[in-house]
Amino acid sequence: MNVAVPPPKENMGQPVARLEARSKVTGEARYSADFPLNNLAHGVLVTSAIAAGSIKSLDLEAARAVPGVIEIFTQENVKGLKDPKFGQGNSSSVQPFNGPKIWHDEQMLALVVANTHEAAEDAAYRLRASYDETKPSATFDSPGSQTLDAVGNTESHKEDPKLGDVEAALATAPVKIDVKYSTPTQHHNPIELFSTTASWQDDKLTIYEPSQFVYGYKNGVAEQLGVDPANVRVVSPLIGGAFGSKGPMTPRTAVVAYAARALNRPIRCVVSRMQGFTTATYRAETRHHIRMGATPDGRIVAYSHEGWEVTSRPDNYVVGGTETTSLVYAYGAVGTRVQIVKADRNTPGYMRSPPETPYMYALESAMDEMAAALKMDPVEFRRVNDTQKEPIKGRPYTSRSLMTCYDQAAEAFGWKKRNPAVGSMRDGDWLIGMGCSTAIYPTNIGPAAVRVRLSPKGEVRIETAAHEIGTGIRTVAGQMAAEPLGLDMKMVTVETGDTDFPPAPVAGGSNSTASVCSAVLVASNRIRDRLFRAAVTSNDGPLAGRNPGDLGMKGGMIVAADGASVKLADLFGQMGSGVIEEYVEHTPEGMPPESMAKLYSGQSSFKRGSQGDKIRFAFGAEFVEVRIHSRTREIRIPRIVGAFAGGRIMNPRTARSQLMGGMIWGIGAGLLEATEIDPRAARYVNRDLAEYMVAVNADVNQLEVILVPEEDHEVNEAGVKGVGELGNVGTPAAIQAAVFHATGKRIRDLPIRLDDLLNV
Amino acid sequence: MRPFVYERATSPEDAVRAARGKVTANLPPVQAPGQFIAGGTNMTDYMKLDVMRPEILVDVNGIDRNRYGRIEEFDGGIRFGHLVRMAEAEEHPAVKAKYPVIAQSLQLAASQQIRNMATLGGNVLQRTRCDYFREATWACNKREPGSGCSAMDGINRRHALLGTSDQCIASYPGDFAQALIALDALVETQGPKGNRKIRFADLHVEPGNTPNVETVLEPGELITFITVPSGAWTRRSMYLKIRDRQSYEFAVTSTAVALDLDGDTVRDVRIALGGVATRPWRSREAEDALKGKPLTPETASAAADAAFAGAKPRKYNAFKIPLGKETVIRALLETKNMEA
């Protein structure tokens, strides 16, 4: 045990290493674009140089002349693809190959297929497009952009939460703030590039593609191609980072499958880093206007939050984070409104904690500003407004350990040593600032199916289409079987990411551990029950006639409290069984029964954390120290501490990794990350990893993750709350607060850069 | 990437001949059909972006490393072969001890992996990171003379304010070159017309009306050596690089400073500026403002003002005037405090 392998505290599983750890570090692990295929052809995309208008003509002559080019697919020769349906399964409602219209920057124009990747790329450069161009609207405030209420115009944001008369409460509040924030466009940039490999055997299609929802892709691609989904298999065993970008299927997948069928040859299309910025989704820029009123003793009597989010022309995507922010504190009155702003952009999509990241940044920054206005300690201000019941409908949280998180993190951080006076802390030429923030993420859960098989030797094999995006889902699913079956993890194999396995929900919304582990637990308990029943009903076994409730499993044996036992192999012999297998379909309580059937047809649904009579959220508190050079103003983060409570922690090692990764991402989101848009052309300009900056190792110094024990039997069968998206929620607001503490400057637009801090 | 002929030269003569092979018109070296490749960290990047389209790529790594891959101290200075890797130079004991500004300018550049590959010859000729130059579908006078400059009224936070023209405001991105120009380095070349020596300060040119002309080199002219004379100021020298993140980023602003002090009084000083100019930038104005004066925060500040007197900001890079000044002041004061 060490920092990276934390010893389990109360209600935590063992910190076992990831099952695929060794294969990943040795390079043995196979990602989707690594599968060898015979007679493979290579596809390269050509994308548009304008953001709005239509294709006038495509000149293919020079491209066709490149030796090795087999075919060039464009809107001229791709016929009969159905437009995708926008929603969770598809990133957009536009299949660009279905017409000449250009909806956004770098939209797909053509797929060049050649014998080698190099030839395809060479030809792609030689393809010339001419356009009928119209003036694009890039973002907020751009002429021609269109603003709509999210309520009534979007699928997911059905109401703007509200409580009482917020305007009246604001009017009479003794202490008030009125502030505006913004967050920039961000791109996921997973290190594994986007790719599609399609291969047909007669009428059977196999797709290898990194995917956070293989059943969604299977059904979506079948729909677009007009084939039976039963003939489509999607394989995605390991995913090299996704963060939401590989959740909804993008239009490329069907095009590559179409081309492979047309040429009767497998095709692999790997999308370049640059093209990844426009052929997949992104986190749209947001704006926020917050007004808050409080009493002098710090009770929040009014919270008004208006949010604006950019979306595309064809699709009304929204994250609508007020659904969460309106539940966080014991507000007296609440008023919210979310609006979407339609511009000539690609359709945005999920990105790690989609609603919470921007909306909690705004709320938590406002909390710090209000604490300053009240001259209260920011932690105490949160304590005054802490609640075990959400304010709108008064529903209780199944558990909420926010203040325990604050107390443990504050202690580890040394918050007591902070001098609250702005600009008062200094080390030589460096100004020091300290700030904190709440992190929150809903515990979502969806229907999931698994197959668990036990052999007489005690080998367990779990199959589920769940998605190993690097979070450790295979490992925790394995632990969920190994624990009740009393077996060593060495005996466990877990296979994921294949539509030949039972379906699992989209790997999003931090639901996977809860959804999949709940199903694994049910399956493992059923296997145990079958074994126990067999053991007690056997005629002459050592456990014959006992009460099944008194038995346990350990080391490949069924054991009783007094030490009597029977070996698995013997029991299997008695039962006349070769293996015992359970296929479990687990639909969380309170979800419509048809949600399981829908999962098979590619529709993933959740019971969201905010739904039901009791609400379910994981919480955390983050503390950040910043150092800012007194002359040149570069901002560095020497220390960051986060404490998080997420119900049962299946594996402290993988949980810590998730939370740490989130906090590191939060450092980047606070100080570095932004996709720059040229407003004249509605085009992104910094489309590579040198110019699109994320935190590097040197930016991460002391980082501490505290796992706060929490027991919650109501949240779901497995007792777990997802922690995958919790870690990056609070970091940018804590940084914002710390920068203010160091300099007295409120920088409300992310990322916070030295540009804004000069001449203080 | 487009197809090209790959040749591996074993001597400078060989390289020059191969690269000159196809010259038909009078093109600036960056647009000539024959191009050298050394570490390849810059050349392959731009080939993949379809910005560089060489027909003949001449690999210079086969040239005798015993001669061209060495660092040699001599009486009066130090000489670097063009094939010396950045990582080799930054770790060289004499460079670290006697020319700290050189070691630091290299050590703070790029990443360790890139520095292990990249050569000093290739380094000084690295091309701008202007995003509109890198993406071949934008109008760019440097890439396609006469097509316009997309950066002028575009996203230009990283662009230059010194040495700009109304044709191009791309900044010179490198760090090492700032140390070289500060220390009066000399470049030796071998070209179609024979060998010559060029003051490093004369190697790069401002964009003016021809932003596609970046240096005084001719097509097929190979840099063979870079020589840095030693002086009373070389030991008390440093490179200060300001950037958004702690590593792996080009300079937002930077300063190379070398000082010769007589007590508190500046006997001689060298100041170069990175991240803010279209070419490696020596600020004689700042130097003149300091010479013969005591080095104090006030005189340093006056020098910084002089350095940026001629700066022409655009929409997103105006902050680099106060930042650049603070960088100069901080570097001067920190250099003064060095043990020398």
Ligand SMILES: Cc1cc2nc3c(=O)[nH]c(=O)nc-3n(C[C@H](O)[C@H](O)[C@H](O)COP(=O)(O)OP(=O)(O)OC[C@H]3O[C@@H](n4cnc5c(N)ncnc54)[C@H](O)[C@@H]3O)c2cc1C
């Ligand atoms: C992500 C990234 C980050 C970076 N960050 C920094 C940074 O922070 N600071 C910094 O200073 N640099 C940085 N660099 C640039 C890096 O230092 C250069 O790419 C490198 O020094 C180039 O050297 P090379 O040998 O690889 O050149 P090559 O790519 O081989 O060549 C570059 C150019 O020089 C020409 N050339 C090469 N050798 C000779 C010669 N002997 N004579 C004449 N012409 C020659 C080539 O024809 C070509 O035009 C970064 C690069 C990358 C990719």
Ligand code: SF4
């Ligand atoms: S600044 Fe120079 S390199 Fe950049 S777009 Fe303008 S002309 Fe091209």
